[in-house]
Each structure stands twice: as C-alpha cells, then as structure tokens.
Amino acid sequence: MTPHLVADGLTWTPRGAPPILSDVGFTVPQGQILAICGANGAGKSTLLRMLYRYLRPDAGRVTLGGDDLWALPARAAARRVAAVLQEQPTDFALDVREMVGLGRTPHRQGFAASGARDAEIIAAALHRMDLTRFAASPFGTLSGGERQRVMIARALAQEPELLVLDEPTNHLDIRHQLEVLALLRGLGLTVVLTLHDLTLAAEIADTLLLLHRGRLVAHGPPAKVLTPHTIAATFAVHARVDRSGPTPRFSFHL
Known part of the structure; x- marks a missing residue:
C-alpha cells in the first residue's frame, strides 16, 4: 500500500544532553x-x-500525503494533523460544546464566526464520543475520563487526515477504553498513538513500533513484532506470549 505518513531518520537531541531519539523511521x-x-x-x-509539529527534528523528515509537514504553513498543517495529549486543561471557563468547537479554529478565516457546517461537525463529534448530554456542562466539572473524550471529540472536529494520540486510554474505564479504540478503528483516518498496554496495542494496531532508549527495536505487524525477544529488548523483562486466541495475551516476569 502507498504510504500516507512517512517518517525518515528522525533524530532529536536536547541541548547539552544525549539524544532522546536517533534515526527512527517508519511508514503508515x-x-x-x-x-x-x-x-x-x-x-x-x-x-x-515531531509528527504534530511541536518539536522540529534535528535530522530527518516527516511527510504527509507527499508533503513535507514542517514546510507547510502552520494553519495548513493544523488542518491536516490533530493531536490528543495526556495533559488535559482543567481551568477553561468553557462548556463542552465550546471546547469541542475549538477544533474548528484552523478552518476559520480571520475573525469569522462559526457557521451551520461547524455546528453540524461539532454535534457529530459530541455524538461520536457519547458527550451530547454534557454539551452545556462546564469542562472543568467533568471527570478525567470525560475530559479525555472531550479532547478526542475536539480533535475529530478538526477533521484531520492524521490523528496523533498520546496514551488515549489513560483515565478511561475499561468500557470507554474499548469504545475509544473501536472508534479509532472506524474513523478511516491515519492514526499514530502510544499505548502502554501491549494487548490493546495488538488488538487495535495494523502495525507496531517498539522503541528502546530512542532507537527502533522492531516495526511491523503485531504478530511479528511482539515476540519474547523484542519485548525483552524493549522493556527489560521476560515475557510469555499466548497466541491461542484471536489476539496475543502476555505475562511478564523479571
């Protein structure tokens, strides 16, 4: 399949410190x-x-649909890439609908007010994340899991072609973890996310990338990547992999 997202040789080193990322590449x-x-x-x-343009690579390149992501104007990139981060704002004096509406900002020109299409997109994002009943609630009154779903709804309202999520199942109970992952599978978007849970990662991902101390350990389909050898090299633990079911299950020991 033709790659949509290509990362090639990505490297980043903080000033006066060892590299945090060294020559990492992949395609999606x-x-x-x-x-x-x-x-x-x-x-x-x-x-x-580097994928959502917060850190410029010291070396390497990121392309999306053939376009160098870091060569695009900031607003153009914001229309194409949305990010959901672990850090959640808690003191916004906005209600849930207004928070989700912030996702429409890159699509507005100047000080233009939101229109009927914006309202439809916001309503659809709220519905997808089971947030319609909270639409008028102050964002700061929500639980951590509810705020996480608002952040994902805001990203969906952005209508991106690449969705980047940092531990999107944090703060979610088991039911909402599964619902969010099922939603991501059904979006039709190119998605890059981090996950701590290898079972969830194996269930949702088409491909996995394992990192250890800033270097790529393995990249490919979950069945090939998640082996006792690569898990040991990535996490410094011994692992047993049970492949008797439709997706692998793991047990770990030191």
Missing part, C-alpha cells in the same frame, strides 16, 4: 493505525511531538 498507509510502545523514557512522546 492511508487509514491504518500505528501503535508506538516502549518503556518510560524510550522517546515515544518526543516522536509524537
């Missing part, structure tokens, strides 16, 4: 999901920041 076809897994400090969030 249109509409597929890539899950990035690794231990804390492996460079997962740094890699995501």
